Amino acid sequence: MPTLNPDVSACIGxxxxxxxxxxxxxxxxxxxxxxxxxxxxxxxxxxxxxxxAICPAQALRWANRD
Ligand code: SF4
Incomplete structure (x- = not known):
């Protein structure tokens, strides 16, 4: 299952x-x-x-997209 690895320290809310x-x-x-x-x-x-794609802080990324 796909999982995410967001960078919370980059998030601007x-x-x-x-x-x-x-x-x-x-x-x-x-x-x-x-x-x-x-x-x-x-x-x-x-x-x-x-x-x-649209997160202004580029804080979101896949850890595993499969
Ligand atoms: S879109 Fe990006 S900056 Fe906005 S809350 Fe979500 S992760 Fe944080």
Whole structure:
């Protein structure tokens, strides 16, 4: 299953990922990205690809996309 390795230290809390893939991303109490799931459902891979592409901090990356 696909997994993510976000760089929380780079996140600026823009919240774009939570709007683009709301079943995968949330914001923690500090407003920084938080994964809602250990593995990404294959149905959400395209939305996560979009979030990775548009994250203004380039904080999102796949650990494993297979
Ligand atoms: S889109 Fe990027 S900067 Fe914005 S909350 Fe998500 S990971 Fe952080």
């Amino acid at each position: 823009a919240g774009i990922c939570t709007n683009t893939a709301p079943s995968v991303f949330d914001l923690d109490t500090n407003g920084l990205v938080l994964l809602k799931t250990e593995t990404v459902d294959p149905a959400d891979v395209a939305a996560v690809d979009s979030a990775i």
